[in-house]
Amino acid sequence: MTAMAMTACIGQKAEKAEVNNNDFDYVADQFADLQILRYRVPGFESLSLKQKQLLYHLSEAALMGRDILYDQNNRYNLAIRRTLEAIYQNYEGDKQSPQFKALEIYLKRVWFANGIHHHYAEDKFIPAFTPEFFADCVRQVDVAKLPVRDGQGVEQLIQELSPVLFDPAVMAKRTIQSGDEDIILASANNYYGGGITQPEVEAYYGKMKDPKDHTPVSYGLNSRLVKEDGKIVEKVWKVGGLYSQAIEQIVAELQKAVPFAENDAQKAIIEKLIEYYKTGDLKTFDAYSVLWVEDTDSEVDFVNGFIETYGDPLGMKASWESTVNFINNEATKRTKLISDSAQWFEDHSPVDTRFKKEKVKGVSAKVITVAMLGGDCYPATPIGINLPNADWIRRDHGSKSVTIENITEAYDKASQGNGFNEEFVWSETERNALNKYGFITDNLHTDLHECLGHGSGKLLPGTDPDALKAYSSTLEETRADLFGLYYLGDPKIVELGLVPDAEAYKAEYYKYIMNGLMTQLVRIEKGKNVEEAHMRNRQLIAKWVFEKGKTDNVIELKKRDGKTFVVVNDYAKLRNLFGELLAEVQRIKSEGDFVAGKKLVEDYGVKVDSELHAEVLERYAKLNLAPYKGFVNPVMKEVKNEKGEVVDIVLDYTEGYADQMLRYSKEYSFLPSYN
Structure with missing residues (x-):
């Protein structure tokens, strides 16, 4: 804790x-x-x-x-982050315009929250730029730099992401932890596959537990629960x-x-x-x-x-x-x-x-x-x-x-x-x-x-x-x-x-x-x-x-x-x-x-x-x-001699917030956009 x-x-x-x-x-x-x-x-x-x-x-x-946390927080987070980063780095219009500045702030918020929902309040934050501006920006980016699905193009990407970004009613809250509604169905995180209900989750794990087991494992800790052919199964987070x-x-x-x-x-x-x-x-x-x-x-x-x-x-x-x-x-x-x-x-x-x-x-x-x-x-x-x-x-x-x-x-x-x-x-x-x-x-x-x-x-x-x-x-x-x-x-x-x-x-x-x-x-x-x-x-x-x-x-x-x-x-x-x-x-x-x-x-x-x-x-x-x-983290760098041997590790504190986030997206991004 x-x-x-x-x-x-x-x-x-x-x-x-x-x-x-x-x-x-x-x-x-x-x-x-x-x-x-x-x-x-x-x-x-x-x-x-x-x-x-x-x-x-x-x-x-x-x-x-x-990337794991982004995807855990919402199944569209990686696609949205990568789309916004592609716009941010390739936009050829006026970067001082209110619309672009609003997009920049929104992207910074996505970086901070590891997704489209507020890191504390859990609510989805709605962009201050318009859907039209977003669509125009996406169309200006080379499709090779965008997270399009196989067999789809730019228009399909815009159509899929726009409601997630702009409609307040779509995936409104990342995690619901109280109330009378089904908190699994109402939550927008990606720990459970679509259509799985709270009673189904509780029943699934309830059957696994043995009240006589004094050293129980943490059931469900490292998996996503999904339905396949009508059967509930765990997709474990592991190598392979x-x-x-x-x-x-x-x-x-x-x-x-x-x-x-x-x-x-x-x-x-x-x-x-x-x-x-x-x-x-x-x-x-x-x-x-x-x-x-x-x-x-x-x-x-x-x-x-x-x-x-x-x-x-x-x-x-x-x-x-x-x-x-x-x-x-x-x-x-x-x-x-x-x-x-x-x-x-x-x-x-x-x-x-x-x-x-x-x-x-x-x-x-x-x-x-x-x-x-x-x-x-x-x-x-x-x-x-x-x-x-x-x-x-x-x-x-x-x-x-x-x-x-x-x-x-x-x-x-x-x-x-x-x-x-x-x-x-x-x-x-x-x-x-x-x-x-x-x-x-x-x-x-x-x-x-x-x-x-x-x-x-x-x-x-x-x-x-x-x-x-x-x-x-x-x-x-x-x-x-x-x-x-x-x-x-x-x-x-x-x-x-x-x-x-x-x-x-x-x-x-x-x-x-x-x-x-x-x-x-x-x-x-x-x-x-x-x-x-x-x-x-x-x-x-x-x-x-x-x-x-x-x-x-x-x-x-x-x-x-x-x-x-x-x-x-x-x-x-x-x-x-x-x-x-x-x-x-x-x-x-x-x-x-x-x-x-x-x-x-x-x-x-x-x-x-x-x-x-x-x-x-x-x-x-x-x-x-x-x-x-x-x-922001310090940048940790290896110092090598002429033989290529590491002789020291040094810290650099000068990297800016946007620079660090873009570098991390380039150097530490391994998951596909849709998991």
Whole structure:
């Protein structure tokens, strides 16, 4: 599971071209509701050549699977991306015209979202250029540069893609995760073949599950479910199967990485991942996951594969993603203090004893420096990761958590002095606390969320890991956030020296409640509800504690000069409320209580106060900020001597956003346009 940046709603003013920190330019581009940042990779130069070469090949593997995510998100994404790129690079008209500029912005949005649906809101974004302009542009491009189907031509391409692009009713939402409709049929993603219904999917996988199996595989994790001749079958993503062309390239780079492994354990991990990609066997994936979680000695680490299930309406099928990183030894001292005390935190959790782990196993945590992002971690990336996701592996072997500090640093540097806090924070008291403690407590909350939150608790015997269905992702993120919030205010955190004093936690509490009740609404279009799991989670928590704390006036929404502000009156009682909600969410997960879980999410996490929403959007618009952030990767280059031997690996931070996206489409695109 991943933690997404809550601070991403804090943007950089558009009129500032760049942010400098030791001559480093953090801001690369800004358009629509998006800002593109660069991240530094401090410490890379000090690594050994062998480590750099390992990072290089793992990074190449992280880029090879780029097309997979596009196709997973929607079956027309690759064809649309390639058509728009062909227009962008070959258009001979006025590139300053409103129509072409609108096409350029739309293409940039497609790159950012890995498809035609908003990466957070899930809604399809509609082009600001006209269907006529699009058709004229396509006709001007050499047909050899367009993704036409066999036996078809340009006009057929225009006819097929136009409704997908321009009709709001066609494939309107990438993933539906709640409501009374069939969420499989209503979702526009490509995890299921046309015509398959939610009851059919649930029945198909339900027959596979054995309630007596205490080490079940993650059913459906790496396949598309389709109908062939009226029979439902799985199309597995593997070498020789679906997405083979891209997976073969991933495997080739992983094989090149093997000779540079730091130790035998790491070598075995990479080789087991290769075996999994070749066979598609989910038991092999579990074996790889066990090897990976038990390797706590390697300095270089990576994630590569079909991992997170946020994009599947039923939370079963995984998007392809990758991160490549190395340990930040100094900052990891912080997470080691947390992981070494994991049993204490579990024992003192406010949840029912029945749902606690008697013995916490294999909890490891570190702070990392990411060197490359790929798939569902690019351009938008998590700030923390806790894996594996399989409950039985967590139970028997533990979990491994990371906080990505060079990413949180980039967020922090790019947001300094942008006017956001002055507009939305109640008073100087809260602003001073945020300035003094904000970066520390934000990272610490991520540490607690990933290291302890996701790894805490247990399912009761016989509970189906998929029992919470469409609500599982939201409730799991809620559980992990609450665990982090509850303990952030515990005296144990001061005792461990993780914060400078007993007042520090209040900065994160204030920011979290302000974001959950108000400021994250800048990410939602007027009239829309909350869709994305992390956003639902944050609103659920904030609205629940706001409502339950009304009797004691724990939190208020106060008006000043016609503007609404969040005011926290009692931080101690707020912490107690976090504990009460944590106990209930853990019960829901441990018992697989779908009805209670659904009610909690639907009552608190989905609906938006339209009047407050309109006010927040108006105030935010005046700041000229971008509510979402993503990143360009550094360019990793081999340096060779006259004999052709690699003598160094260097990083180049100067590549622009459009340049990087076009280069990736040229160098890392292996799948056919229609899969």
